[in-house]
Amino acid sequence: xxxxxxxxxAAPIGRRIRVRIAPSPTGPLHLGTARTALxxxxxxxxxxxxxxxxxxxxxxxxxxxxxxxxxxxxxxxxGLDWDEEVYRxxxxxxxxxxxxxxxxxxxLAYYCFCSKEQLEEERQALLxxxxxxxxxxxxxxxxxxxxxxxxxxxxxxxxxFKVPETKITFTDIIRGKITFDSSLIGDTVIAKNTxxxxxxxxxxxxxxxxKISHVIRGEDHIANTPKQILMQEALGFERPQYAHLxxxxxxxxxxxxxxxxxxxxxxYRKEGYLLEAMINFMVLLGWHPxxxxxxxxxRIFEPEIFSKNGLIxxxxxxxxxxxxxxxxxxxxxxxxxQHIKSLDNSELAKRLEEFLPRDWPKEKVAAALVVxxxxxxxxxxxxxxxxxxxxxxxxEAQLLIWKEMSAAQILENLEELKSIFRxxxxxxxxxxxMKLADSRGRGGVLWPLRVALSGKQASPGPFDIxxxxxxxEALERIKIAIKKLES
RNA sequence: GGCCCCAUCGUCUAGUGGCCCAGGACAUCAGCUUCUCAAGCUGAAAACACGGGUUCGAUUCCCGUUGGGGCUACCA
Numbered sequence: 095x096x097x098x099x100x101x102x103x104a105a106p107i108g109r110r111i112r113v114r115i116a117p118s119p120t121g122p123l124h125l126g127t128a129r130t131a132l133x134x135x136x137x138x139x140x141x142x143x144x145x146x147x148x149x150x151x152x153x154x155x156x157x158x159x160x161x162x163x164x165x166x167x168x169x170x171x172x173g174l175d176w177d178e179e180v181y182r183x184x185x186x187x188x189x190x191x192x193x194x195x196x197x198x199x200x201x202l203a204y205y206c207f208c209s210k211e212q213l214e215e216e217r218q219a220l221l222x223x224x225x226x227x228x229x230x231x232x233x234x235x236x237x238x239x240x241x242x243x244x245x246x247x248x249x250x251x252x253x254x255f256k257v258p259e260t261k262i263t264f265t266d267i268i269r270g271k272i273t274f275d276s277s278l279i280g281d282t283v284i285a286k287n288t289x290x291x292x293x294x295x296x297x298x299x300x301x302x303x304x305k306i307s308h309v310i311r312g313e314d315h316i317a318n319t320p321k322q323i324l325m326q327e328a329l330g331f332e333r334p335q336y337a338h339l340x341x342x343x344x345x346x347x348x349x350x351x352x353x354x355x356x357x358x359x360x361x362y363r364k365e366g367y368l369l370e371a372m373i374n375f376m377v378l379l380g381w382h383p384x385x386x387x388x389x390x391x392x393r394i395f396e397p398e399i400f401s402k403n404g405l406i407x408x409x410x411x412x413x414x415x416x417x418x419x420x421x422x423x424x425x426x427x428x429x430x431x432q433h434i435k436s437l438d439n440s441e442l443a444k445r446l447e448e449f450l451p452r453d454w455p456k457e458k459v460a461a462a463l464v465v466x467x468x469x470x471x472x473x474x475x476x477x478x479x480x481x482x483x484x485x486x487x488x489x490e491a492q493l494l495i496w497k498e499m500s501a502a503q504i505l506e507n508l509e510e511l512k513s514i515f516r517x518x519x520x521x522x523x524x525x526x527x528m529k530l531a532d533s534r535g536r537g538g539v540l541w542p543l544r545v546a547l548s549g550k551q552a553s554p555g556p557f558d559i560x561x562x563x564x565x566x567e568a569l570e571r572i573k574i575a576i577k578k579l580e581s
Numbered sequence: 582g583g584c585c586c587c588a589u590c591g592u593c594u595a596g597u598g599g600c601c602c603a604g605g606a607c608a609u610c611a612g613c614u615u616c617u618c619a620a621g622c623u624g625a626a627a628a629c630a631c632g633g634g635u636u637c638g639a640u641u642c643c644c645g646u647u648g649g650g651g652c653u654a655c656c657a
Contacts, residue, residue, distance in 0.1 A: 116657085117657090118656080118657045120656080120657070150657060152656090152657080153656055153657065155656090156656070156657085206655090210654095210655070213654095213655090214654095217653095217654095221582065221583090221653095222582090223582090224582050224583075225582085225583075226582085226583045226584070226653070227582095227583085227653065228583095228653095250655095251655095252655050253655095269586070269587090272585070272586080273585090274584075274585070275584075278583075278584060278653095279584090279653095283654080283655055285655090286655055290655090292654090292655070292656085292657090293656070293657045294657090296657095297657090312651095313585095313586070313587090313650085313651065313652095314650095314651055314652070314657095315651095315652090315657095316585060316586065316651075316652075317584075317585065317586095317651075317652040317653070318652085318657095320585095338586085340586090340587080340650095341650075341651075343650080345592090347649060347650065348649095348650075348651095349650080349651075378593060378594085378606095379593075380593090381594095382593080382594055382595075384595095385595060385596090385604090385605085394595085394604080394605090395605075396594080396595065396604085396605050396606075398593095398605080398606055398607090415593090415594080416586075416587060416588090417586095417587055417588065417649095417650090418586095418587075418649085418650060418651090419592090419593065419594090420592060420593080421592095422591095422592050422593060422607070422608085424592080424607055424608055425592075425593065425606080425607045425608080426607095427607090428606090428607055428608085429607090431619095431620085435620085466619090467620095468619060468620045468621090469618075469619045469620075470619090471619095479619090496616070497616095524615095528615070531615075531616085532615090535616095536615060536616060537616045537617095538616085539616080540615065540616040540617090541616040541617070542616085543616080544616060544617070545616090545617085548617095550617085550618090551617065551618080552617050552618035552619080553617070553618065553619095554617095554618080554619080555615075555616080555617085555618095556615095556616080557615090
């Protein structure tokens with residue numbers, strides 16, 4: 095093992111940049127995976143490299159095609175387009191077999207016949223004495239002939255890689271030098287058999303075969319890196335560059351889990367978060383762009399709201415944070431409301447479609463959305479927010495009363511409003527009503543008007559509502575209010 | 582337990598030895614705005630974990646302590 099390889103750039107200038115996201119289809123697309131994908135994608139797009147999707151489905155038990163579908167759909171939704179066909183490890187078994195055999199032939203790997211129970215017992219014994227749990231290497235001694243014989247007899251076995259005792263140092267783009275002592279690791283299992291590789295081994299083979307230049311992944315993989323490096327060296331593979339991203343954390347600072355928050359990207363999509371907001375939010379979890387200088391004022395400012403293209407422009411992996419970032423749903427909501435506001439109305443209408451009841455007429459939705467746009471934090475809020483435009487909610491007459499005013503006064507004001515509605519066009523009604531409001535007290539006029547129109551305690555202003563409802567409907571609603579007060 | 586990583590407002594962060602009695606954003610609180618709500622605007626409160634060094638000078642460099650996290654599978 096050469097520690098001087100630190101100084102040699104693993105991906106020399108000129109080597110094509112190729113990165114990958116390697117999810118395992120054992121669950122729906124996790125936010126953490128989505129963010130790692132985003133960082134990889136951004137890195138590839140920034141440097142004109144290739145972004146590759148590799149499905150790590152070596153665990154047949156836990157893998158399910160439905161999850162692969164969910165993962166791929168998630169990437170598509172986010173607009174993280176990949177550059178080559180989707181690779182599946184389950185379709186590359188011959189490849190792994192070739193390298194496993196090579197390791198076996200070179201005596202760099204061996205068959206292990208220890209039983210799981212035996213192993214577990216040893217592990218616990220070691221742990222109890224305060225030693226790191228490490229495989230004893232007992233089966234290293236078994237000769238290839240004997241191993242073959244025992245295997246033929248049907249004895250259960252797995253394949254272990256001979257981990258050499260050395261110090262492994264690699265340079266992480268985000269964290270700098272990281273050193274491990276491999277004598278603490280023990281011979282790791284690389285495959286159940288020659289056609290059933292395990293994660294750490296398959297990764298090494300694939301990253302090499304796919305000519306991956308930069309491995310950008312979560313911090314939880316730091317401990318896997320030395321094992322992978324050792325296998326690369328045994329096989330004579332070039333070492334990629336590594337960058338380990340900080341983890342997304344739950345509010346209790348542990349790895350993001352369902353205990354606190356939804357962890358699947360699709361949950362956020364269903365709740366009405368925009369892909370633009372998700373991207374913006376995820377990229378800010380553990381990364382910040384360099385502050386910019388406003389040429390006009392000379393002031394330094396830190397941009398917070400990004401488009402995807404803006405991100406590609408300012409992305410720099412070196413600016414990634416080292417510390418885990420807590421998932422802050424409030425910031426996501428704010429970001430979402432900002433992106434909703436910057437969507438143009440027709441686009442917003444399109445995004446809203448899947449959230450709407452079928453019987454809401456399009457034209458009215460289009461008008462209502464203009465009014466409710468700035469009140470929406472999520473697309474799903476719209477139905478609740480704008481429902482009153484489509485059907486006047488039932489409300490108590492009491493709600494029409496403004497503060498200390500009497501019902502009689504309110505009634506009088508509403509009658510006055512009714513005649514205004516009869517006499518004027520909806521377009522210039524605002525001035526007339528405001529004149530009335532100024533003479534009779536704003537609250538006493540505007541409050542009952544708004545309640546009559548919306549049936550709600552909180553809503554947009556009356557004039558905005560009138561624009562959506564039209565004069566006829568507004569007049570009807572005022573009549574209803576009057577009737578309520580009279581009875 | 583062992584190994585590894587990390588440590589600036591409640592949260593996301595700017596900051597790479599003096600420009601910092603620490604800047605921005607979210608959240609919070611207060612004020613302004615055609616009645617309410619939202620948005621918007623203005624303002625307030627809010628942090629360099631601790632202890633040693635190094636230095637003329639440390640948030641920034643080094644060491645230690647403490648704290649947090651990750652890993653420790655025939656999962657990925």
